[in-house]
Amino acid sequence: MNHTPSLPSWATWWQRPFPDANTLLLCGRQPALVDSGFVGHAQETADWAHAHAGTIELIVNTHWHSDHVGGNALLQARGAGIAAGAPEADAILRRDPGCCAAEYLDQPVAPYTVDVSLDDGQVLRLGDADWEVARTPGHTPGHLALWQPDERLLVVGDALSDYDVGWVNLALDGPEAAATALASLTRMADLDPRVILPSHGPVPVDPGAAFAGALRRAQRLVDDPGGAVWYGARRIFAFALMIRGGIPAGEVEPYLHARQWLADAARLLDRTPEALAGELVTTMLASGAVVLRDGRLHAGADHAPVPAAALRVPYPRDWPPA
Structure with a gap:
């Protein structure tokens, strides 16, 4: 054993x-x-x-x-x-x-x-x-x-x-x-x-x-560099859903279109950001990595809830001097 x-x-x-x-x-x-x-x-x-x-x-x-x-x-x-x-x-x-x-x-x-x-x-x-x-x-x-x-x-x-x-x-x-x-x-x-x-x-x-x-x-x-790009995109998107308690289904693709990591992934995969965002959502829904529940997309993996107020911290560009 x-x-x-x-x-x-x-x-x-x-x-x-x-x-x-x-x-x-x-x-x-x-x-x-x-x-x-x-x-x-x-x-x-x-x-x-x-x-x-x-x-x-x-x-x-x-x-x-x-x-x-x-x-x-x-x-x-x-x-x-x-x-x-x-x-x-x-x-x-x-x-x-x-x-x-x-x-x-x-x-x-x-x-x-x-x-x-x-x-x-x-x-x-x-x-x-x-x-x-x-x-x-x-x-x-x-x-x-x-x-x-x-x-x-x-x-x-x-x-x-x-x-x-x-x-x-x-x-x-x-x-x-x-x-x-x-x-x-x-x-x-x-x-x-x-x-x-x-x-x-x-x-x-x-x-x-x-x-x-x-x-x-x-x-x-x-x-497989393309596979590596896809792998990273799936992980980043799933994490975004986890920390936000999901994202309303109608807001998911606009959210993705605004992300620099998605734009970079689309460039490396020779796609438009819009096409990649749609494909990312579709394939992750099909695999169960993302689930639709009560009008929101959620990460399929087990995760702990996060209070929304905890996300309200500044980006590093606005951090006070060290």
Whole structure:
């Protein structure tokens, strides 16, 4: 019988439904969180962390997407430092309008700053254990993994899960983004971890099998750039539906027409944005990835509701200076 690999007593794993990323709490003299969920559930994240560890000293973000950094602002206001991979840390410090791809993806992120910029090979004391930083770009340019060699624990962010690999943005990050993601996966697989801790879904029972599946999926994204573009578009649209409690059916296509990510995807697929929006909705309805209910389109995957007021945060171009 297969069993989920065990974690040491000082590591607490919180598997969360979308739109939140899973959260890892590392207890000890320097309590730390890896990723902080979506902004709509920031209070829930902070309450959970406080209940399990008291004050959090450091949050380490695997990357800057909204489902990973949403609790940063609240926890930083309560004294936590924020650590993130370069170059994303540097962009946040200079308040680049493209921070977190928040405006590009239309995914809200409350303003925060970065206290520690991380690079490859750096060693971090999290809780009572030393973790090594491994740069693993692909899903985003600043994406990182965390490796604990004594317990052979590997935090992989969105690079892979038991059923998936992270989507890649060929428009923003260039045509080599898929090959970069594949190289990062190969590097992580070579560590031969005992436990893989992904940002979405359960802890894989068999790390070797999880990596084998992920490498096959990532190779397909390299071999089929058009498929990679479609994959990203489906994921972004589903997330938009999740965080908004669905979108009225009559407003979905106008919403999509206004999105830069859709315009970029249409250009790469040699379609008009209008044609791509219609095809995206039709194919996702047909597959069950999107469902029509009470006059609204909703994401088909399980997800937690988000209070509408939580989405009312400024885009990074309007964040206060760091």
